[in-house]
Amino acid sequence: MAISTGQPLSRRAALRSIWVGIALIMSIAAGGCAPQIDDPAPRIIVSGASGQIGGRVVEELLARGVQPADLILVSRTPEGLERYADLGASTRFGDFLQPESLETAYEGGDRMLLISLNSNNINPRVPEQRVELQQIAIDAAIEAGVEHIVYTSIVDADNSVSPIAVWHRATEAALRESGVTWTVLRNQWYADGLVTQAARMVADRRVVVLPEDRGTAFVTREDCAVAAAVALMMPGHENRVYEITGPAVIRMRDVASIASEISGIEIEVVDAGPEDEVREPQPSGTTLTTDFRDITGEPGTTARDLLEANRDVLIEARGGENR
Numbered sequence: 001m002a003i004s005t006g007q008p009l010s011r012r013a014a015l016r017s018i019w020v021g022i023a024l025i026m027s028i029a030a031g032g033c034a035p036q037i038d039d040p041a042p043r044i045i046v047s048g049a050s051g052q053i054g055g056r057v058v059e060e061l062l063a064r065g066v067q068p069a070d071l072i073l074v075s076r077t078p079e080g081l082e083r084y085a086d087l088g089a090s091t092r093f094g095d096f097l098q099p100e101s102l103e104t105a106y107e108g109g110d111r112m113l114l115i116s117l118n119s120n121n122i123n124p125r126v127p128e129q130r131v132e133l134q135q136i137a138i139d140a141a142i143e144a145g146v147e148h149i150v151y152t153s154i155v156d157a158d159n160s161v162s163p164i165a166v167w168h169r170a171t172e173a174a175l176r177e178s179g180v181t182w183t184v185l186r187n188q189w190y191a192d193g194l195v196t197q198a199a200r201m202v203a204d205r206r207v208v209v210l211p212e213d214r215g216t217a218f219v220t221r222e223d224c225a226v227a228a229a230v231a232l233m234m235p236g237h238e239n240r241v242y243e244i245t246g247p248a249v250i251r252m253r254d255v256a257s258i259a260s261e262i263s264g265i266e267i268e269v270v271d272a273g274p275e276d277e278v279r280e281p282q283p284s285g286t287t288l289t290t291d292f293r294d295i296t297g298e299p300g301t302t303a304r305d306l307l308e309a310n311r312d313v314l315i316e317a318r319g320g321e322n323r
Contacts, residue, residue: 041070044232045109045146047094047137049073050080053115053152056225057232058084064229074105096133102140111148111232112141116168131170138171138178148181148238150231152224155188155243156287172241181238183231188245188287191218194303195310197252198259199317201267209252211271217245217288220301230296242291247300249288258307263314 044061048054058073068088073081081091094105096117106112114137117130141149153168154160168186175182201207227244231237253269260267292300307314 042110045072045112048115050075060229106144153186184241188219202317206268215249215251219246243289
């Protein structure tokens with residue numbers, strides 16, 4: 001059953017409020033004082049809080065009622081997190097390439113978001129280092145007392161032929177063997193790049209697509225952050241794997257159609273021949289699930305929603321009206 005997070009309070013906070021009310025009524029009826037209830041909220045670590053996903057997760061956690069004092073935000077550049085420090089969050093230096101920094105950075109946390117490394121975080125000549133460094137982070141978190149780890153993986157990691165899938169599979173296996181509870185969020189290809197692609201289609205008035213494009217259920221980074229925030233805050237996701245996808249499969253020709261409607265520019269869609277170069281990225285795989293909706297209670301952002309929200313970018317891409 002999907003868990004709705006429409007209210008700002010977490011389930012823990014809601015249940016605690018109900019119990020406080022019951023205890024108060026019982027105490028008044030007995031002529032006494034309400035008992036003291038000691039049920040502190042978990043402290044949540046966001047490792048990589050300065051990144052594109054990490055920063056969005058922090059904002060989601062705060063919007064959903066997590067108190068800044070219950071946040072431990074770890075980054076290689078914690079100086080960029082001063083706004084959260086001013087609110088009362090703990091901001092700390094932590095660098096996977098400096099393993100000795102991690103246990104101290106994670107100290108005092110109960111639940112942690114481990115955002116997978118990318119080629120910008122490590123030496124691209126030794127990408128296999130990703131597995132080793134993520135294992136170091138898991139070990140450091142356990143040593144620091146973290147009880148639950150949420151990890152961002154790749155969509156359909158069990159079957160994916162992507163070169164990076166093998167590294168994600170290794171980290172998922174490490175979590176299963178770690179002794180702590182875990183949640184794996186296998187994020188589909190990000191939809192955010194569709195805005196740039198759509199703007200290019202508008203500017204060119206033309207796009208070359210693969211005739212056999214089966215489409216992709218692109219998901220926005222914002223939706224991935226929502227899923228991560230829910231998994232960090234709410235019980236019931238222990239030792240579960242979720243395929244986080246958008247709500248529908250969309251092809252590049254569909255993107256062109258939506259961009260044409262929004263911009264008012266007719267975009268010619270050309271099926272690629274053997275001699276044609278396809279400029280737009282064509283992610284493979286049609287994995288589509290309702291996991292995002294099931295765990296968040298929210299419908300998810302469609303490609304049309306995303307492009308409508310960036311209407312100004314597409315309008316600007318039209319250029320001169322007489323072009």
